[in-house]
Amino acid sequence: MMKTVGFTLPMFHGRGFFQYNFGLTPMRKPLVTIVGKPIELPKLDNPTQDDVDKYHQEYIDALKDIYNRWKQDLAPDRKSSMNIVA
Numbered sequence: 001m002m003k004t005v006g007f008t009l010p011m012f013h014g015r016g017f018f019q020y021n022f023g024l025t026p027m028r029k030p031l032v033t034i035v036g037k038p039i040e041l042p043k044l045d046n047p048t049q050d051d052v053d054k055y056h057q058e059y060i061d062a063l064k065d066i067y068n069r070w071k072q073d074l075a076p077d078r079k080s081s082m083n084i085v086a
Contacts, residue, residue: 032074036066060084 016023039058044051067082 034066034070036062060086
């Protein structure tokens with residue numbers, strides 16, 4: 001018996017350049033980027049795991065601050081809160 005290998009092309013849906021009903025160009029959606037304050041990191045030649053954990057926690061805290069500051073303005077109908085999986 002001979003086995004055949006199949007391949008299915010993915011379907012793309014977007015808008016066209018001169019018409020908006022069909023095409024491959026992405027749909028026009030607003031894209032919002034929020035930048036927080038920088039986190040100061042010293043240059044460490046041999047960082048310990050405690051150093052990594054300390055600066056990782058600072059990064060997570062900064063992400064939570066940004067989320068809590070902007071969540072009501074940018075996602076008032078959100079269904080859940082931010083979950084950080086580490």
